[in-house]
Amino acid sequence: TGVMAALNGDDSVVATYREHGHALLRGMSARSVMAEMYGKLTGCSRGRGGSMHLFDKDLNFYGGNAIVGGGLPTAVGLALADKMQKRDRVTVCFFGEGAMAEGEFHESMNLAELWQLPVLFVCENNLYAMGTALRRSESETNLPMKAASYEMPAWSVDGMDVLAVADSAQRAVDAVRGGGGPHFLEARTYRFRAHSMFDPERYRDKAEVEQWRERDPIDLLLAKLEVPDDELAALEEEIRVEVEDAVDFAENSPDEDVADLMTFVYSPSSTVAGRLS
Known part of the structure; x- marks a missing residue:
């Protein structure tokens, strides 16, 4: 939420398989999102695409993955592409800390810094990549240090504090847009629920989860905004109506x-496509 608020309409967003909030904040309708999750036309x-592949080119939302x-x-x-075409745009890329153990993370960081590309890398660090704790998958758990090794400006922010994230993201986006090259932002957060319905959560204890729940970002934000x-009741009712409308739309869509x-599946000019038509 905090990062999305710092973007302009022309900026691009690339998200993870937990991209639903990003998509809605980007302007995608609840109907469009819900219908996709229902597998409807x-x-x-x-x-x-389903739940993990929300996409809308008109909104410069290049999907979950x-x-x-x-x-x-x-x-x-x-x-x-933006740099080559001299467009005043910033691309924001969201990913989890588990992605930092992948080769494409290092390839992307290296190339972005080498060519001074206008991209902001945002790591949503929730401490567990599925069931693997950060300390068991990364030799260096200070994640901004990894970005710093590419000489990329990098820092951390309390990901449970929406306003702190918004301030930090605005600073990073302004720096990237101003020609400062790529930046890296780590949002330290936590996943309250299981990774999926098949996750028994044996890798963490309930006391840890409850300790983090005391810093629920929604509760903290509401307390600050007073x-x-x-x-609040009116807003919740508005959301309830919108969600029910989206569900009804999806269930009745073809x-x-x-x-x-x-x-x-294949390009229209493909010989394979021709044989299958």
């Missing part, structure tokens, strides 16, 4: 015709 990816670290090279490519109860099964 009216979804943002025509029902072909089911591949850990898979969005990093895409973000660097977008930033390279939102009156009636305004599936894609089976005759279009091979559409978008």
Whole structure:
């Protein structure tokens, strides 16, 4: 939330497989998102992407990505295109700390710094890559140090404090947009729930989870903003209505015709596509 608030409409966003909040904040409608999660034709990816592949080119939202670290090279490519075409844009790339053990992370960081590309790397560090603790997967757990090794400006922020993230992100985005080259921002946060419905969560104890819950970012933000109860209730009702409308829209949307099964799999001019048509 804090990072998205720092962006302009022309900026590009590349997210992870937990991209739903990013997509909605970018301006994607709840209907489009919900229909995609239902696998319906009216979804943002025509029902072909599902929950982990939300995408909207008109919003410069270049998707979630089911591949850990898979969005990093895409973000660097977008930033390279902007630099070559002299466009005043910033590309923001979100990823988790687990992606920092992937080769494409280091390739992307190196190239972005080498060519001074306008990209902000945002690591959402929730301490666990699925069930693997950070200390068991990284020899250096001070993540900004990894970016600093590429001579890239890097720092950490309390990811549970929305306003602190917004301030820190604005500083980073302004620096990138001003010609300061790529930057790295680590948001230290926590995942309250299991990684998935198949996760027994045996890698952490309940006391740790409850300790982090005391710093729930929504509760902290509401406390700082001192939102009156009636305004909060009205907002929650507005959200409830929007979600119910999105669910109803998705459930009543059509599936894609089976005759279009091979559409978008191959390019229209492909000889393979011709043989399959």
